[in-house]
Amino acid sequence: MVPAARRLSFWRWGYEDVLPDPALLERTLASARAFFGEHAVSAEPRPAPRLEAISLPPPRVSLPAALAAFATIDPHERARHTLGRAYRDIVRGLACDFSCAPDLVAFPEDEADVARLVDHCAGARIAVIPFGGGSSVCGGVEPRVDGHFTGALSLDLSRMGRVLEIDAKSRAACIEAGAFGPAIEDALRPHGLTLRHYPQSFEVSTLGGWIATRSGGHFATLQTHIDDFVESIRVVTPKGTLESRRLPASGAGPQLERLYCGSEGTLGVITRAWMRLQDRPRFRASASLSASDFLAGARAVRALAQSGLHPSNCRLLDPVEAFTSRAGSGAEAVLLVAFESAHHEVDVDLERALACARDHGATLRESTTRDGERRPSQAENWRTAFLHAPYLRDALIQRGLLVETFETAVTWDRFDAFHTALHEETTRAVFERCGAGIVSARITHAYPDGAAPYYTVIAPAPRGHEVAAWDEIKTRVTDAIVRSGGTVTHHHAVGRDLRDAYAREVPREYREMLAAAKHAVDPAGILNPGVLLS
């Protein structure tokens, strides 16, 4: 696990002392050279930005003495709180573009500090950007705020990172919003419990960030988002602190927690939540199957999602993705199915799932079952590779490659046409802008009524036009998504980057309702302005 002394990089994904596996990097660069030509990959990595070379704008605001103790203008912290961790953020970081740095970064120690900071900022018209781990890939934490504000304060919750209370009987825990994934699991493990929420950002993101962005988690079916595990929350707003009641369920009015899931910091600063937990799984069974192609594999995924079996993993890789992740030969799509339980063996469940998948055209490649808390080493390897992939991405970006992902969701009736159109439009956009590229696809989460496809793009970036190129590709892709009936995001949030597309996805009247609800608790509009709503 991560010692407290380690620092998060101010410009790239993750911790300063973590680098991608050199052999994996070399292999990937060699593949890119073979695929795109020697010229596509720089011989040397573009140098990491040095803090000394960055000119941060001078802070426009300061805090009164009583609050100043929580805040800093330290350049490392200001720079680290400027950009998220999307492709366009890494490229801008490499170009030393930190022009919209927050004026201040505050590190409250408890909820009372948060309330005092928010109160002051409301009075002084300082924009407040709630900040967890900073791994946003949609401009959610970037202080891109307009002249209406006197300045911007990045409100970093990371010093509020404790598991405060564990209720083993109800299998729930009260956790501070600034708690990072590993710290949560460390605190729960001795109790035989787990939150079991593993977004790719697990090591570098926080509970508050997960809730605010409706983060997608461990389970591929049934309870796919953090939303289902939020039992109650506490939120600081300029008009007061809200706390919802700990309840397993209720029918009393629209559910408060659901209004805050996906609120992205615009409706208040989440300070803590009671979260529903799982017993730590002990029994595991998994299998990999193959299908002739992605759409054939999707038919098996649909059958599984509609079977009522609720596999914990049900992930489909298209042939390219199977090849690049070393899960397949590249000739076929690969379907990974897994079950787990703390209470009973899951062999029967896997057998039922395999029968179902075979009935729908998939072929078994291999299966394993395990009794005991340790994962099969193959799964452990996959998990490490999954969590470390963004480190690899950033090293590839330094070599001049454009690497980015996006995700959506759509109902089954239009899945085939949607995927085909989206894959084509993405490929076309990438080729037109970059001259070459690889677009691969997977299904990350599956539902009875649809699925969430996830796309990875890798291409030679046009030198000097990296941000513009990706923005153009992303705009075309997002247009295609909105046009074809998908959602602009399945689990990466809207932020500032997708705000205009979001406005086309949801009705105007609903956005006006959200704006009115926001105004009721944030009349000065200081909470993460520009995110979700304009």
Next chain:
Amino acid sequence: MVPAARRLSFWRWGYEDVLPDPALLERTLASARAFFGEHAVSAEPRPAPRLEAISLPPPRVSLPAALAAFATIDPHERARHTLGRAYRDIVRGLACDFSCAPDLVAFPEDEADVARLVDHCAGARIAVIPFGGGSSVCGGVEPRVDGHFTGALSLDLSRMGRVLEIDAKSRAACIEAGAFGPAIEDALRPHGLTLRHYPQSFEVSTLGGWIATRSGGHFATLQTHIDDFVESIRVVTPKGTLESRRLPASGAGPQLERLYCGSEGTLGVITRAWMRLQDRPRFRASASLSASDFLAGARAVRALAQSGLHPSNCRLLDPVEAFTSRAGSGAEAVLLVAFESAHHEVDVDLERALACARDHGATLRESTTRDGERRPSQAENWRTAFLHAPYLRDALIQRGLLVETFETAVTWDRFDAFHTALHEETTRAVFERCGAGIVSARITHAYPDGAAPYYTVIAPAPRGHEVAAWDEIKTRVTDAIVRSGGTVTHHHAVGRDLRDAYAREVPREYREMLAAAKHAVDPAGILNPGVLLS
């Protein structure tokens, strides 16, 4: 199923031509006499109110010619749209108290009619009360509106009751809000599909009502409320018609559908929804177990709810409830567990559940498994008795008995103390007000972090003070619920009757957010005024 020509009673539960089984009624009355004494049960039933004897206030408003065709001032319809179907409603009906009748009842044929009616009412300051089947037990459809309004229109959606489209691939259907339970199932059955939502009001309530009130459904675990099955909705508001996108899931902002689940007509008139469906189950297995008492049974329920097995039924009856429903001797609590699937046998699942329940102190009484679409006859009997119980209730009320239910939910850590305190407080209140009474309990829905206990009260009603007596009991019970950390309703909604208690359950700031969101789409405040928010 129910022929269209049948009429719903204007004062009591359900259809005019349905009466409780006479033998069952006699048996129940005999028990009541034995328990409470001869005097507690009237020799003759209090006569049903005759329409001619009711003096309805003259309508204060009328509609312009273009809209008048959809509306009526027919006394039967005005009376039928006056009260809900709680105990206090039946008693007021018997007393011919229909003083807050709506001025008009409108029956729009399509969404355009709804929009025109809402527009007119917004301009003319006429309160609009969306009305489905009228089975509300919390004052949700009663036009109890203040002098701010020129009048009240009950907007009855029952002519918009069609299943418009079925998407078998995504297992979803687009259904009009006014569709009653049986009509929905009739339309889906030929496709091998089912909504599988069976509130006790199934035959006399509508899809729109279920969504607006967060109705509790068939599944005892996992997906207990209608909320989980709403894929998208259309809603008419005075500011325009909203439609959400059909999506299996999304991470784009707070979920629109969740704001409308539980909105109880205050944020708009739901006109249709795409609903997630199930394949019709074919395999079934069920068992009944016994436990020494209710709290011992609740330990087995908790273990089952935390096992990851997700039984479709997991219902615990306390000894009294087991006795009165003829499921047990009255010496023990009875736990009913069932599994079902359209895709695979469920014997293994039941075996696992039985092992789990036995490990937690429950004893098997009997189990059955079935392959085939028909339910075991025992389950069919139970279902019929369940759906017909309110008919029996109303006949008992006519004999002078007070019969009512209420429900809540609470986390497991306080379940035992909560149930004990609530049962005691209810019993004390009933005895103080009625001199005698029986309070029985069951668990209707179970969660990993808590459960929903459901209470039934039967007592000799103090003659002439029936409404006041129940209001006093209900107030004391609700106070105890709020004080002890429960929710004022698990699946019966808030309405007007629980509004003040709701205000103590959720934070003021949240109610202000809801009020602001309402104002954005209903600036004149005409939509179901007095419900949820004051």
